[in-house]
Amino acid sequence: MVKLSDVEVGKLFKYQYGPVTRENVKKYASVSGDRNNIHIDDDYADQMGLKGIIAHGCYSLAMVCQCLVDFIGKGGELLNIYGEMRGMVRPADDWLISLTIESIEDDIVKLSYVEESKTLIKIEKDGEVIKSFEADQRGWISEKDIAKGFLKTEETAEGILHYRLREAIPGRAKVRLEK
Amino acid sequence: MDMNPEELKEKYDYFIGKKLATKIHRVKSKNMVKLAELLGSTDPKYIGVRREDGTVDLSNIVAHPAYPALFSVGDGGAAFDVTGWRFPPKEGEEKGELLIKNFGKLLHTAQQYQYSRAEIPIQHGQKLTVEGVMEQCYIKSDMLWLVVRLFARTEEEKLVVESIVTTAVRKGGWE
Numbered sequence: 001m002v003k004l005s006d007v008e009v010g011k012l013f014k015y016q017y018g019p020v021t022r023e024n025v026k027k028y029a030s031v032s033g034d035r036n037n038i039h040i041d042d043d044y045a046d047q048m049g050l051k052g053i054i055a056h057g058c059y060s061l062a063m064v065c066q067c068l069v070d071f072i073g074k075g076g077e078l079l080n081i082y083g084e085m086r087g088m089v090r091p092a093d094d095w096l097i098s099l100t101i102e103s104i105e106d107d108i109v110k111l112s113y114v115e116e117s118k119t120l121i122k123i124e125k126d127g128e129v130i131k132s133f134e135a136d137q138r139g140w141i142s143e144k145d146i147a148k149g150f151l152k153t154e155e156t157a158e159g160i161l162h163y164r165l166r167e168a169i170p171g172r173a174k175v176r177l178e179k
Numbered sequence: 180m181d182m183n184p185e186e187l188k189e190k191y192d193y194f195i196g197k198k199l200a201t202k203i204h205r206v207k208s209k210n211m212v213k214l215a216e217l218l219g220s221t222d223p224k225y226i227g228v229r230r231e232d233g234t235v236d237l238s239n240i241v242a243h244p245a246y247p248a249l250f251s252v253g254d255g256g257a258a259f260d261v262t263g264w265r266f267p268p269k270e271g272e273e274k275g276e277l278l279i280k281n282f283g284k285l286l287h288t289a290q291q292y293q294y295s296r297a298e299i300p301i302q303h304g305q306k307l308t309v310e311g312v313m314e315q316c317y318i319k320s321d322m323l324w325l326v327v328r329l330f331a332r333t334e335e336e337k338l339v340v341e342s343i344v345t346t347a348v349r350k351g352g353w354e
Contacts, residue, residue, distance in 0.1 A: 017219065024217060027213070027217050028217060030213075031210055031213045031214050031217065031249070032214075032248065032249050032253050032255070033249065033253055033254055033255030033256075034252075034253030034254050034255070034256075035254065036253075036254070048283070056253070057287045058245075058248040058252055058253065058287065058290070061245070061248065061290060062214070062218055062243075062245030062248065063218060065218070065243065065244040065245040066218040066219060066220060066243075066245065068244070069220060069222065069243070069244065074222065074224070077294075078244050078294055079293075079294055079295040080291065080292060080293045080294060080295055081244065081291070081292050081294075082289070082290070082291040083289065083290060083291075084288065084289045085286070085287050085288060085289065085290075174295070
């Protein structure tokens with residue numbers, strides 16, 4: 001939870017949620033009533049050329065709402081939110097949400113945000129792949145991902161983790177923060 | 180025959196200002212809690228207060244900010260009405276052509292929720308009436324863009340949320 005005294009224009013706040021699971025995507029389909037098979041049936045999603053199910057865009061936006069709820073805490077209030085659905089999110093992805101303070105007027109804070117999906121691809125050690133994730137096995141990584149520089153690496157205890165970091169939902173919000 | 184931009188504009192302007200079919204949504208605490216818990220919320224405001232006997236008091240919960248999507252978009256949402264919209268029939272036609280010809284080409288593009296305009300929060304037992312109007316309908320970058328504004332009100336005519344839903348239809352879905 002963040003108070004008004006904790007924020008200043010330009011300050012960045014980072015949050016991480018997930019991982020997305022097939023079970024939770026199905027739960028979102030159930031509670032939202034959006035039971036399109038591209039969200040719940042891998043075979044159908046394959047037939048649609050999606051290489052497996054994708055999470056609802058509304059589910060990813062809902063996680064931004066939750067992030068803002070965590071940000072403002074019990075003393076604050078979410079006044080509005082706007083988001084553009086740009087990138088697909090899949091099972092095993094994490095949601096990484098960055099909030100940037102854009103303006104402060106009294107206790108009203110305007111912010112921009114970017115929700116990114118982190119997709120694990122593989123872990124390599126001494127040039128050998130020692131672990132391969134679904135993204136690697138199903139071919140979720142595209143030439144476009146490579147060309148746009150979305151592929152990243154990081155050192156882990158197991159070896160070098162290869163992952164994709166891609167924009168899912170950028171947007172903006174207005175909140176009232178506790179003084 | 181391909182239409183020029185002016186002809187396309189004139190064609191799709193037909194839907195601007197058209198009202199969506201009114202959607203009734205009954206707010207149930209079960210769904211409110213399911214959604215909040217799915218998102219990882221632990222705030223009693225959204226999931227209820229656990230009593231000493233283990234039961235949960237849901238009497239004062241309000242809907243999570245993500246809840247309005249449930250009656251705005253998707254198969255059960257008010258904005259879904261546009262998938263059945265048609266142009267006026269041409270001479271000799273029984274029905275006009277569909278605005279969206281292939282539902283599979285439809286993309287949820289953007290959503291906006293204005294909670295600050297709400298007169299009361301969303302709570303269990305409310306029977307919400309969701310009304311909407313098409314604000315924009317145009318072709319850009321080979322896609323059909325639809326922008327609808329929705330208002331959800333209680334039986335007492337109290338606004339609970341105002342939302343704007345933007346949907347795009349890819350090529351092959353509208354022409």
